[in-house]
Amino acid sequence: MPDDNLGTAPMVLHVVIGHGLPIYFMNTVRSLRATTHTDAMLVIDNGSNDASLKDALAAFTAEHNNVELMILADVPPSLNAKVGSLYSAMRDAFDYAVTGGFDLIHVVQGDMQTLFWDADVVEKALELFAAYPRCVNLYTVLMSRDKLLTDELEESGMQGFYKLRHYGLTDTGIYHLGRWTAFRMSFTESETAHAAKYRRAGFEVVCHPWPVDAPIPWPAVVRRGTQRGREVQTTRPYLLRPLRPEDVARLKASSRPIWIEDVCVPWGWVCLTPMWTTGLDSIDYLVLRWRDARQNGWARALPRVERRGADPHRFRFMRGTPFRPPLLRLLVSAPLRGLSTRLRQYRG
Secondary structure, three states: OOOOOOOOOOOEEEEEEEOOOHHHHHHHHHHHHHHHOOOEEEEEEEOOOOHHHHHHHHHHHHHOOOEEEEEEOOOOHHHOOOOOOHHHHHHHHHHHHHHOOOOEEEEEEOOEEEOOOOHHHHHHHHHHHHHOOOOOEEEOEOEOHHHHHOOOEEEOOOOOOEEEOOOOOOOOEEEEHHHHHHOOOOOOOOHHHHHHHHHHOOOOEEEOOOOOEEEOOOOOEEEOOEEEOOOOOOOOOOOEOOOOHHHHHHHHHOOOOOEHHHHOOEOOOEEEEOOOOOOOOOOHHHHHHHHHHHHHOHHHHOOEEEOOOOOHHHHHHOOOOOEEOOHHHHHHHHHHHHHHHHHHHHHO
């Protein structure tokens, strides 16, 4: 068994891994530095083919203490269909953390925003690691309440806590590096492969009750090296409105799960809620609306416009306020693509 004695102030390394999508990537980097202050931070550009993005990352690194930049060149997109060679970059990040003597590593992807971070988050992580000896990875990402309409979550055994039903390891969150090395864990080239491998081995991914990392809702994505959709642009300092101290206090005091719709406010733009946090390439969102209607009625199931972070005057006339998702894509192209994919799978 690994030595779990991390002390009261473990060394934490924060890591951002991104591929393309420069608006999102820089938003992630800036928000992580703003919330984690002077903690050690590693930024990994995972094979982006964008010289201006690399220049921006280099300039940011030069301007901030305790931040290092790792640029991975010549990455074949085919190595991972979603975001380039993500798991090769993950292995580089963990090697860096272990060599540097860190106790915990906090990994976020380049299409997220860290909303807050403090000593309480680390203290709660230590409590959870102590309570779950076969947990190496705590999930720190805000999820949509739509997850309750799927089979992806299950109760963890402690009241009010969830864990991911099908995962023994994910690619985001807080990781216990002592256990990581003691159990000789590693990432494969497939999320489903290592998730299932470690789930079968008895490992579990517990959801941190105070999720700190918010995916950008209705995002543009990279698939097989090609960008799908447009990055949202805003005149605000961040894509999502940062949490105020009173917001963080309410989050910590809550006895129920925290969903992305509770705390995620697009800043200077508007979007539909319940929110979608991955590529809009299928009919799945509409399927979940149907499930929600059957369980809770259409009044709750129908999407609404989240506009708390938009300028009221500009929103009134829908001028200059970015809106996500494109309704033609949501209602027509995504369902058609999803049905086409399922038809091909059925025929195959």
